[in-house]
Amino acid sequence: xxxxDPFAARMREQIRxxxxxxxxxxxxxxxxxxxxxxxxxxxxxxxxxxxxxxxxAASPARRRRPTAGS
Numbered sequence: 001x002x003x004x005d006p007f008a009a010r011m012r013e014q015i016r017x018x019x020x021x022x023x024x025x026x027x028x029x030x031x032x033x034x035x036x037x038x039x040x041x042x043x044x045x046x047x048x049x050x051x052x053x054x055x056x057a058a059s060p061a062r063r064r065r066p067t068a069g070s
Contacts, residue, residue: 006053014050018042 022038025031033041 006055006057010051010053010055014042017046021046 018035018039021042022033022035025033025038025041
């Protein structure tokens with residue numbers, strides 16, 4: 001996998017945020033979500049506001065982590 005690929009960078013960030021969501025749901029609601037359920041819920045709630053892949057095509061010095069659902 002090309003680590004500079006904007007689609008791969010976006011996917012890695014989404015995975016990180018989904019895992020964070022999964023941990024937050026467990027601590028706040030006591031629900032233990034499997035990865036698929038956590039991903040489905042996170043996508044339903046936050047995908048529309050998540051930056052497009054073009055956002056990740058910027059030079060590394062200009063990249064900032066998105067905050068959607070974090």
